[in-house]
Amino acid sequence: MKRLGLLRHAKSEEDRPTGHDFDRGLSPKGRRAAETMGRYIGKKIDAFDKILASPAVRVQETLNIALDAMGRAAPVDRTETRSLYLATHDSIEDVLEKMGGDADSILLVAHNPGLEDFVLDHVPNDGSCALRDIVATKYPTGAFALLELDIDNWADVSDAKAKLITLTRPRDLDPTLGPEMAN
Template sequence: MKTLYLVRHAKSDWGDPMLDDHDRPLNDRGLRDAPAMGHRLAERGVRPDRIVTSTAVRAKSTARLLARTLGIGDDHVVEEAKLYAASERSILHLASTLDDAVGIAMLVGHNPGMSDAVGELTGEWVELPTCAVVECRVDVDAWCELIEGSGELVHLDTPKH
């Protein structure tokens, strides 16, 4: 049994129109929401073995704030360029390549890919707002066995809940 958390990055700042999309930082709300969601995860006893994040500034910031709040060191946070603007199939493929020593993984990325990945994995279609966290239980022994429909949506949390 594996557990996969799919996270949409926290709210980003659109204030500088000259800034490349990849380089947009979190806004004030995002800087509040990410640690708040981390505290909720900590209260539930969640502690991922690995956090894989898009290389976009807003996703990396979200991942690092979650990790810090959960007491997870930077050595457990891995940046993956393929998560930036990834499709649901790319996201699930990336998850299927995780090391099998990882029992609990968290992927931090972008919509529409993250919302669509939840649907592909679990058959439950949800539109993830910023900083939403979805817990999926995957009935596999090895990540390479992860396929469409192999997961169950266990928990969905958003900053407004």
């Protein structure tokens, strides 16, 4: 059994002076959401063995703020990979297969729609998971999902079935942080 945390970057700036999407940082609301989610993850979720993240500015800011708020040492094994920038769920699977190694648990921080599609592809659509229905409606900025995958090796992730253990949105913890916007 493997454990996978999926954290979507928090709300970003609308525009960046460079005009490049990759360079957009977090909005003030996004910074508050990243801190809120970090505190939640730090209190409620066991530490992860490895972190895999998109190198986009908004993802790195989300991750750094969340890690600070967790109040515990981050895993030494932290990898930024361009393959996670705006990744599809297939690209996410490829990254996990190639970079998962022997980690039992991974925190993956990236973008939508790849994160949402990953959850929808791996959690059975049999009506038994109300949280899956929420993901199908919207996986907002700053949202965190925790999945248990029925695999022993990350190389098998593409065929894995998952159990969605939790789905937490910033607005679930602080109503002033919702409703979330699309970016």
